[in-house]
Amino acid sequence: MNPDFEFELTDRQIADFHADGFVVVDRIVDPELARRALDRFEPLFAGEFETGLYPDEWNWKPGRDDPTLTRQICNGWKSDRxxxxxxxxxxxxxxxxxxxGWPGTRISxxxxxxxxxxxxxxxxHQDAAYDRWAVPTEWVSCWVALDETTARGGTLELVRGSHRWRLWDMIKEFHGPKDPDAExxxxxxxxxxxIEKVPVVVPPGGGVFHSGRTWHGSGVNHAEVPRRAVVAHCTTSEAQFSTDEVGYIYSRYKKFGTSEMDESYFPITWRRDGYRSPLLAEYLSEAVGWAGIA
Structure with missing residues (x-):
């Protein structure tokens, strides 16, 4: 793994994002880092959590759920470093x-x-439809492929220019619909x-940045290999909890009497003034875990 690799957007990539609602990038993280994350998939979905903490959502379990559905864990970062x-x-x-266009970013x-x-x-669907428990309802997501992706392999597809459309609601059928394009x-x-769909075809470690309003989804995986990815759904560092909408999972982290987001659960990963949630350095270096000890 190359510890010195650092990703930075070009001016052309930024312009493409604003024009299309997304930008595909061949290399976002080091391929060795992608491989290490990939090695964690079997243990994670088997319920072996490195930190001892369950993720916020664990939507697929072996022996319980349909094996043809896409397996999903949400906030795996809390369960595996x-x-x-x-x-x-x-x-x-x-x-x-x-x-x-934010002063900083926090992971939502x-x-x-x-x-x-x-x-x-x-x-x-549009991701922003699932973020109404926060203000502003505004995400930029970074989708990182851990396997090489192909158009026939059920890769992520995005609809060019759809970030300019009105905000939709949560779709009726998310996992395994007969007609994924219905809404x-x-x-x-x-x-x-x-409707102009663009498939994300990249090597491991590549991916796409897309707006929370950009329509996206994926088709059947017709390839002979699985398609695995991790996604960082990010919002502005100034985001707060909504006082009008309750998210049945994530509003549990809202404290009574304040709309402030606690950095223990929604850490700031970058800010223009150089700030980054202090907990991240110790947590990622494995100096401490959720119990506060190594």
Whole structure:
């Protein structure tokens, strides 16, 4: 693993993001770091959590759930530090702040995604529809491939220019829908827009940055290998909890009497003044764990 590798957006990539609602990048993290995270997938989905802490969402368990569904864990960074070493990176935080026009970035949520061979679609949606428990409802997401992706392998697909469309609600069928484009077609018709899907085809460690309003989803994995990825869903460092909307999972971290987000659960990964949540250095170096000891 190259500890000195640091990602930085070019002016052209920033312009492409604002024009299209996303920008595909061939290398966001070092491939060795991607491989280390990949090695953690089997233990994670088997319930072996390196830090001893359950993730906030564990949507697929062996022997319980349909094997053709995409497997998902949310906030795996709390359960495994090899996942955390990607989603909490300072350079990813800086890139998201640059694209979002923010003074800094905090991690709102992560996804650990595993689409098996033959895995069914994920419905096309906007991430911002799932972030109404926070203010502003505004994400920039960084999706990092851990396997080489192909168009026929159920890779992530994004709809060019759809970040300019109105904000939709949560879709009715997210995991394994028969028609993953159902609500996308309705949204495009309301916008009198043409649907132009762009598949993300990158090597391990590459990926895409996209707006929380950009419509995206994925099709069936017709390849002979799985498609695995991690996603950092980032928001502005100034984000707070909504006082009007309750998220049934993430609003549990809101303290009574304040809308402030606690950095223990939503750490700041980069800020323009050089600040980064102090806990991150100790946590990522394994100097301390969730119990406060090594």
């Amino acid at each position: 090899d996942i955390a070493r990607i989603v909490l990176r300072e350079d990813i935080g800086r890139a998201c702040a640059t694209l979002g 949520q992560d996804n650990v995604l595993w689409k098996p061979t033959g895995g069914r679609p994920l419905g096309f 996308l077609r309705v949204a495009a018709e309301l916008e009198t827009a043409v």
